[in-house]
Amino acid sequence: MGLITNIRHFFEKHGFEVSSRLADRLGMRTTSVRLFFIYISFFTVGLWFGVYLTLAFLFRLKDKVYTKRSSVFDL
Template sequence: MFQRIVTFFEQQSFGVSAYLANKFNMRTSKVRLFFIYSSFLAVGFPILFYFLAAIVLDIRTYMKKVRLRVWDI
């Protein structure tokens, strides 16, 4: 049961850590650890930032798909 929950969250992690790691040329695990440690120190503010970044990245990928469809016509 626990393994299914972990697998679900790994598949649905929105790609924020991977995106930031690619931008800053770091490993993904370091970015994830930064979010975990900073959320303990900043009382959850990084979690709010993570979800906002996930929304922005999702909208950004959606807009790229829409933009490609318009130019394909």
């Protein structure tokens, strides 16, 4: 087998062990723990994307409201 396949098998074996050990410690099913991590990762990415869009909108609004005018005749 190739090096990439060995690395993939190593991370699959030890990566899935983390959620199963956590589920055993909490007394839950392993599937529930994995689904929780998937949902929380989507939530956190979506949350920060929403914050980014809100800030972009507010900065654009600020630029429209507070424009620097060099003289009185620029109104």
